Amino acid sequence: MTFNLPYGFDFLHSSELMLLIPLALLVLLGYWKKINKKHIFFHALVIFLLVLALAAPYSAEMSTPKTNQTGIIIISDESASMELLKKGVSEEISEKLGTRVPVTVTTVSGIHTSLGDAIIQQASPESYVLVVSDGQSNSGTPVEEALSYCYKNNFPVAALIPRTEKEDxxxxxxxxxxxxxxxxxxxxxxxxxxxxxxxxxxxxxxxxxxxxxxxxxxxxxxxxxxxxxxxxxxxxxxxxxxxxxxxxxxxxxxxxxxxxxxxxxxxxxxxxPEVLLVTNEPGSPLANTMKEVYDVRVAGSFNSLNGTDAVIIDNQAASTISDAETRSLRDYVTNGGGLVVVGGDSSFDYPAEKTYQNTEFEELLPVTSEPSNWRGGRNIVLMLDVSPSTLQSNGIGGRVLDDILSNAIVLLESELLKDARVDVITFGSKGQDITDGFIDVSKESNRLWLDAEIRKIMPSGDSTSLERGLMTAQTILKGQNKSAEAEIIIVSDGGIGSEGESDDRFERAIQCAKNLHESSGIGIHFIHIHAPKTTRQVTSKGQYYAALFMNKIGLSKNYNRIEPGERIKISFSENPEESEARDDEYSSGSIVVYDPKHFITRNISDINHDVLGYNEVTPKPEANRLVITRLGKPIITVWRLGLGRVAAITTDNGNGNGIPWAASLYSGNDSLIITRTLNWAVADPEMSEEIQLKVPDLKMNQPGRILITTGKEGTPELYFDKKPMEITSIGNNMYESYVTADTFGLHKISETPVDANLTEEVMYDTFGAQNVSWRPAAVNRPDEYTYVGENPLFRTAILENGGKIYTAGDVYSKILEDASTRTEKQILTKVFYTKNFLALAFLIYLLYTLHHTYNTRMK
The missing domain is CATH 2.60.40.10 (Immunoglobulins)
Known part of the structure; x- marks a missing residue:
């Protein structure tokens, strides 16, 4: 049972309020027994106040403790990459400012720049941090994370980037x-x-x-x-x-x-890799593509799977796959094998009298053989206002923020978003992507995770900048497939207006929204939680800023103002003419990449040709849709089963018994999507019969991680340049080891000691191409010399996290003023009223006792 008082009050121990129930019964009993009403009232009031005190009443308030900054800390980047930039800038600033304000200089040097760590170590409310650097950081905490941490804690960080004077x-x-x-x-x-x-x-x-x-x-x-x-x-x-x-x-x-x-x-x-192709068409474009890449064994049915890296089942009817073969396949896949099932006129939903549906074989697949009524979903960006004003009471026992988050959750759970890919952005002083990209909420596990993340959201920043949120949304949507429909849903208390004539954030937000809608065709919706006490909500003419915003971008029909406690319903429905026009524009076989982050689809932005046919299937809840038609029909769907990987290509092999559905997918650039699907399913190739290694490019004087998989029992024994490697178990037959080299060139990882650091010429003369008992490891110069000149992302990171960028000309005139300002860090605090209730109860009891004593005895 939950008790809440209005105006933001709550109780730390709300269960103690259950004591009010017996108190109410005692009061009723007293009235029934006709005990003196005044006596009952005052004693009940005292007990009522004591119960409230016992429940620990409090209110959540934003406080702004102020701290005077006492000095400037200069983080001077003196790492190797800074040799390209103007030298002596930090010393010059320190000398000129040192006579007017305390200045401390701390340096970052060497061939590894840990700029993020230095920022976190030096930042504090009492000091103004100035970073003099090219912004290139290659170890430790990423600079973006460090600046975000400082922003959240209101630690001021600014930067000065010296001029690049040398070319490299x-x-x-x-x-x-x-x-x-x-x-x-x-x-x-x-x-x-x-x-x-x-x-x-x-x-x-x-x-x-x-x-x-x-x-x-x-x-x-x-x-x-x-x-x-x-x-x-x-x-x-x-x-x-x-x-x-x-x-x-x-x-x-x-x-x-x-x-x-x-x-x-x-x-x-x-x-x-050795691949088994089960097919009735050994000369199909699929078979020819596979023969170029793999050692293919073609069969009309299943044989022994020993030594096979993957099984490709091409257009095989359910009646031809026995239960015994299915069980064999299941054991094979769950133990790490790969399986690709290719469609056609004899698989998945064909023939009609005996489809894959409800068979044991279908249990292995990431799809069910039934039509999907999904039309491809949308990319939805939920922009949630988390500025301090959302902490105010909503007048019904909660906060405005509660209404914002609960409306977001209602939208998430609605039919409207069931097939969408959702990204959640919070905006206060800046926009922050809390989901790190879009996630597919058709997966129940993803939806539950996102629900939990939304419930954790807390206010941040010191103002409301809708523009920052829209800019973050724009950056996220740029990386998505342009053919997918996209919508932005803003949920806010409406406090987005200008604070004065010099405040142009509202106008910038309008311009940013216009660019999104007019240039990219992105729909924008505004859910305005009406909170009368919100500042910057109404213009001087009495018009809501949120309504004005939507009117200015030509989407006034998408503005929804609701009262606290109400829940919104948004419709993305198209009118019949628009829907029909879209179906005419998009042929049923026009296909697009749906998930651009997967290995199979990474860096594949467009598929140029249509497919003329496909099987009707529906992805299972935990499967990944990778390629779909523009009308939402799955073409490539994958999932993990045990230790293995399974892919469903629900169009044909490019031959199709003479009437091909997807001939274009097996030729030209479009064939890459098929090749990658096959490669994803194939087991990793082995270094030798027993040990498999993943060896990255190594950097001088920098530990490099080697991943090791072995079929043997016990920890393997390996050598790096004739020296034994320290190997640690990280899972079942999986190990890791970190190695470090201090010289450029080729180094060796082997099962037996091998001569170290030979040149390219000597390597081939000595070992030859047929010696596969060792692995090469190339060691290059440190990352410090890879990324040269100013890091262009550094300026953006500073500004997005509330910092300032100084130039050599204005640093002396501006930094003292900025550094001497007082920081106001807004924090959420709980103010308890236990003592107040106890004092009030004591005072009432004392006054009533004195009054009663005077009337009964003194008179």
Whole structure:
């Protein structure tokens, strides 16, 4: 049983209020026995107050303790990357300000920059922190997390970024460290530049010391990328190397650091995975695609699965898959095997008299063989107002924030959002993404998690900036598929207006919303929780700012004002003409990427061709939809089953018994989506018969994590450059080890001691391509030399977290004024009234006793 008093009051021990029930019964009994009413009233009142005191009444209030800042702390970044920027800036500032205010200088130096850790260590309410840095941080707490922590605690942090005076180039190779023999491996070479000045240079790419590409480049921007592919024809260790050659004799003046002009990536080439293809069409486009990548064994039925990395079942009717084969498949998948089931006119929902539905085989799949009435869902951004004004009473025993969060939960649980992908943003002084991207709320586990996260939300910031929330939403929606419908739902107390003539936040919010709606076609809805005491809610002409906002962006029909305690209903429904037009515009086979974060779909933004047919299926609750038609029909759906992976490709093999549904998916760029699906399902290739390693690119003097999987019992024994590795168990037959090297070049991980740090040339002469008993580990220069020049994200992070960016010209005129201001940190405090109730009860009892004594005895 819950008791709440109005105006934000509550009780710490509300169960004690149950004592009021026997008190009420005693009062009724007294009246029935005709005891003196005045006597009953005063004694009952005293007991009532004592019960309230026992329940510990309190109210939640925002307090603003003020603390004077006593000095300036300068965090001086003196790490290696700062050699490119103007030197002596921190010392100059310290000398000029030191005579007027206490200044402390702390340095960050070396080849690893832990800028985030330094900010957290130095920030406090009493000091004003000035960071003098290029913003490049490569170890410890990320700078964004450190600045967010300071913002939440109201620790002021500002920055001054010195001018970049020296030019520099760095090169890095991005790509997998494992490749399959006789298959194309894809890589990207990223060349970063410290400034935006024009610079010419030459890049050379070699594989196993043989040149495969050489290109002259003139670069102006901060980053240039070159993509290339290579097919390895021999097993075992290989290397890919990129080298820069600045086009000048005076290299030092043109390119400051020389140690970042080359990058080496170690590659381990494995045999083709062994895959069983169960099909009646061994010459289909699917089969031909697989034969290019895998060692394919084609069969018309299941045979032994020993030594098989994955099973591909192509258009097989339910009647051809026995229960014994299904049980064998289940054991195979749950123990780590891969399974891909491809559709067609004899699988999933075909033939009508014997589909996969309700069979043991269907239990293995991420879909059920029944039509889906889902039309693809929407991308929904829930923007929740968490500014301090939401702490005020809603007049019905709670806070305005309670109404905001409860309306968000009601929306989350409604039919409207059942198939949506939802991202939740809170906004006060800034916008904060609390879900870290969209999540699919058609999964019950995701919806329950999001429900719990919303309930945890607390007020933050010191004002309401709708613009910040909209900018965060804009950033999130930019990364989503542009063909998906998107909606923004703002839930707020409406306190979004301007505080004065110089406050243009409201106008900026309108402009940001117009850009979202008009340029990107994003729908915007505003749920205004009407709270009469909210400031900045009404204009001088008596119009609600929230209504004015929606009117200005042309969406006044999407404005909903409700009273506290009410729950909103929003409709995204289309009129029949719009719906019909959309169906005409989107053919039933036009397909799109639904989840761009998965390994299979990552960096695949568009699929250019339609499919002409597909099986009607419905994803199971814990499955991942990856590719769908524009009308919401699943095409590629995946899930994990035990230790294995299962994918359902619910269109055909590209042949389709002469009438193909999806021939285009097996040719050109669109075939990548099929290849990745197959690769995802295939078990990881092994280093040897018993041990499997994941070896990343390592950095000098920086620990690198090696993941180890073994089929043997007990901890494996491995060596790094002839030295035994310290190996720790992290799970069933899974281990990890951290290794560190201090020299550039190739190093070795092996089951027996192997000579260390050989050159590329000696590696192949000594070991040869057929020696697969060891793994190469390429060690490059530290990250400090990879990201050069000013980090462009550093300025944004400072400003988004309430900080300021100074220039060399204004730092002296502004920093003293900013540093001398008093910080006002708003915190939520509980004010208890136990003593007040006790004092009132005692006073009433004392006065009544004196009055009663005087009337009965003194007279």
């Amino acid at each position: 180039l760095s090169v890095e190779i991005d790509g997998d460290n494992e490749a399959v023999i006789d298959n194309e491996a894809f890589y990207k070479v990223n060349i970063r530049k410290a400034t935006e000045e024009k610079m010419s240079y030459q890049v050379r790419i070699t594989v196993d010391h043989q040149k495969v590409m050489e290109r002259e480049i003139t670069q102006t921007g901060r980053i240039e990328s070159i993509e290339f592919n290579h097919t390895f024809e021999t097993l075992g260790p290989h290397t890919v190397k990129a080298t820069l050659h600045p086009a000048s004799i005076s290299v030092k003046n043109l390119d400051y650091f020389e140690n970042n002009n080359q990058y080496m990536k170690s590659i381990y080439v494995t045999p083709k």
